[in-house]
Amino acid sequence: MKVTTVFVWLRRFNALLPSLILFMGALILAWAALTSHQPPTPTPKTVVAPGQPESLASEVLELRRLDVDLNLGPRIELLKAVSKKKSASAYDSAEIRNLVFVTDDSVGLKWVFPGQEQVLVSVHPLRKGSGDIKGIYVEAVAKSSQAKASGFHSSSIYLVSADGSVLKEVLSEVDEVISRRNDEHKLRLIYQKQNTVRMAQIDMQDFRVLADRELAKMSELNK
Numbered sequence: 305m306k307v308t309t310v311f312v313w314l315r316r317f318n319a320l321l322p323s324l325i326l327f328m329g330a331l332i333l334a335w336a337a338l339t340s341h342q343p344p345t346p347t348p349k350t351v352v353a354p355g356q357p358e359s360l361a362s363e364v365l366e367l368r369r370l371d372v373d374l375n376l377g378p379r380i381e382l383l384k385a386v387s388k389k390k391s392a393s394a395y396d397s398a399e400i401r402n403l404v405f406v407t408d409d410s411v412g413l414k415w416v417f418p419g420q421e422q423v424l425v426s427v428h429p430l431r432k433g434s435g436d437i438k439g440i441y442v443e444a445v446a447k448s449s450q451a452k453a454s455g456f457h458s459s460s461i462y463l464v465s466a467d468g469s470v471l472k473e474v475l476s477e478v479d480e481v482i483s484r485r486n487d488e489h490k491l492r493l494i495y496q497k498q499n500t501v502r503m504a505q506i507d508m509q510d511f512r513v514l515a516d517r518e519l520a521k522m523s524e525l526n527k
Contacts, residue, residue, distance in 0.1 A: 350364040350365055350366055351365050351366070351367055351385070351413070352365070353365055353385065353402070353415065353419075353420055354415060354418075355419070363387045363388060364387070364388055365385045365386065365387055365388075365401065365402075365420070366385070366386045366388065367383045367384070367385060367386075367404060368383065368384055368386055369383060369384075370382050370383060370384050370403075370427065371384075371427075381405070381406045381407075382403060382404070382405055382406075382440075382468070383403070383404045383405075383406060384400050384402070384403060384404070384424070384427070385400070385401050385402040385403070385404055385415075385420070386398050386399065386400055386401070387399050387400075387401040387420060399423045399447075400423065400424040400425075400427075401417075401420040401422065401423065401424070401447075402415055402416060402417050402420055402422075402424070403415075403416040403417070403424070403427070403440075403442070403464070403468070404416070405467065405468035414468050416442075416464055416468055416471055417444075417471065420447075421446065421447045422444040422445065422446055422447055422460075423444065423445045423446075423447055424442055424443070424444050425443050425444065425445055425459065426441070426442065426443035426481075427440065427441070427442050427443075428440070428441045428484075429441070430463075430486050430491060430508065431486075432487075432488045433487065433488060437466045438466065438486070438488065438508050439463050439464060439465055439466055439508065439511070440463070440464040440465075440466065441461070441462075441463060441484065441491070442461070442462040442463070442464060443459045443460075443461055443462075443478075443481065444459060444460050444462060445457050445458075445459050445460075446460070458476075458477045458478055458479055458497075459478045459479075459481075460473050460475065460476045460477075460478070461473070461474050461475040461476075461478060461481070461493065462474065463491070463506065463511040470511065472511040474504070474506050474511060474513055475493070475495070475504055475513075475516070477497060477498075478495050478496070478497055479495070479496045479497055479498065480495060480496045481493060481494075481495045482494045482495055482496060482501070486508060487508075488508060489507070489508055489509075490505050490506065490507065490508060490514065491505070491506040491508055492504070492505050492506075493505075493506070494519070496522070499521055499522045499523065500518050500519075500520070500521050500522065501518070501519045501520045501521075501522065502516060502517060502518050502519060503515070503516075503517060503519050504516040
């Protein structure tokens with residue numbers, strides 16, 4: 305009796321085997337169709353900076369909204385140009401290289417810095433007492449700086465007018481900005497440069513450096 309039952313199940317299995325094979329084949333074809341029609345990874349929307357040949361660029365620039373919400377007026381928007389290394393289809397090592405102003409009636413982008421050889425490590429608005437923006441504070445590091453590659457770098461401090469028409473470097477070779485504050489008339493910076501602590505005062509109207517004096521030496525502070 306048991307032998308007869310085994311033979312019956314074997315016949316049933318053999319009868320169902322072609323159907324099972326067809327079913328598995330259909331599953332494989334369906335899976336292949338689904339995976340082959342998946343949308344490709346989107347390519348970042350990039351922009352070509354002035355003087356940068358598109359075909360020769362080893363890096364690409366993407367325009368993104370600034371992290372700080374700046375109200376520059378109803379017709380002006382400030383964006384950041386982020387550089388990303390291009391390697392086949394991979395993009396990495398994002399760095400902010402420039403600032404871009406866009407106005408409603410513009411026919412192109414207004415780049416604040418003439419080239420892309422700097423990395424912007426700090427961007428802040430400089431406001432009046434009423435809250436209106438007098439200018440934009442930018443701390444930048446030279447991209448080609450050997451000191452930056454070693455983990456120690458000095459910065460340059462730039463001031464930008466609220467419409468992007470004026471860019472002025474007010475300080476250079478700054479190791480660290482310790483304090484920053486401004487009113488409608490002056491920007492006051494306390495910063496470290498080499499082995500000294502200094503204070504600079506900059507006119508908020510024309511970005512002219514009014515004073516830049518030493519406050520103390522680092523060796524004196526460590527005593």
